[in-house]
Amino acid sequence: TQLLEQSPQFLSIQEGENLTVYCNSSSVFSSLQWYRQEPGEGPVLLVTVVTGGEVKKLKRLTFQFGDARKDSSLHITAAQPGDTGLYLCAGAGAGGTSYGKLTFGQGTILTVHP
Amino acid sequence: ETGVTQSPTHLIKTRGQQVTLRCSSQSGHNTVSWYQQALGQGPQFIFQYYREEENGRGNFPPRFSGLQFPNYSSELNVNALELDDSALYLCASSRDRGNYGYTFGSGTRLTVV
Numbered sequence: 001t002q003l004l005e006q007s008p009q010f011l012s013i014q015e016g017e018n019l020t021v022y023c024n025s026s027s028v029f030s031s032l033q034w035y036r037q038e039p040g041e042g043p044v045l046l047v048t049v050v051t052g053g054e055v056k057k058l059k060r061l062t063f064q065f066g067d068a069r070k071d072s073s074l075h076i077t078a079a080q081p082g083d084t085g086l087y088l089c090a091g092a093g094a095g096g097t098s099y100g101k102l103t104f105g106q107g108t109i110l111t112v113h114p
Numbered sequence: 115e116t117g118v119t120q121s122p123t124h125l126i127k128t129r130g131q132q133v134t135l136r137c138s139s140q141s142g143h144n145t146v147s148w149y150q151q152a153l154g155q156g157p158q159f160i161f162q163y164y165r166e167e168e169n170g171r172g173n174f175p176p177r178f179s180g181l182q183f184p185n186y187s188s189e190l191n192v193n194a195l196e197l198d199d200s201a202l203y204l205c206a207s208s209r210d211r212g213n214y215g216y217t218f219g220s221g222t223r224l225t226v227v
Contacts, residue, residue, distance in 0.1 A: 006156070030213050031213050031214065031215075033215050033216070035218075040220070041220050041221075042118070042204050042206070042218030042219050042220050042221050043157070043204070043218045044218070045215040045216065045217070045218075048213075048214050048215045050213075050214070088156055088157075090156075092212065092213050093170075097169070097170045098170065099211055099213065100145070100162070100208070100210075100211035100212040100213045101147070101159050101162055101170050101172075101212075102147070102149075102157075102159060102212070102216070103159070104149075104156030104157050104158070105156050106155060106156050107154075107155070107156050
């Protein structure tokens, strides 16, 4: 069974601060996907990282995939109230019948205060 | 292009009943996965269908079953409902088994009383 540990579970910060969310596992993933989920809605894909060591940027968000493809981080620079939400990391299985199946972390509830 | 549509949005059932949830996948997607999300938790993988065949199953009992149709829409059936089955059920579609990302529906909120 693949597990993905996401931390922190809760994050409450002031507008303009920086933050980092971490996802760690002992399993190798084929890809690591980051989603954002609003109350009453399904998760929305932010980014997919596929190659070990890969870094992707989406405006103020920077995503990194670990060299061994077992861990990932999301860094937000100068957070804004509009960034408030639930952030989920999800690892896609690397082979056989697990290929593409997502194992989700527990989620990080981010609140950015004006 | 249209996204993933799930129906119904909310449902209340009695323990022991059966329920069918429906999902229309995004145009061009041949893979559908179903997830169960309890309040305050990340989604848990139930099963996946790829080109109408079950293509992997999570740690859920056989009373959770599903189908994928030729147009790649899908159904999730749950028999003998239990109180712990109360959750948000999410359908997600993708191209070719989802290694590059999924499009999720808004979910069906199931309450078992």
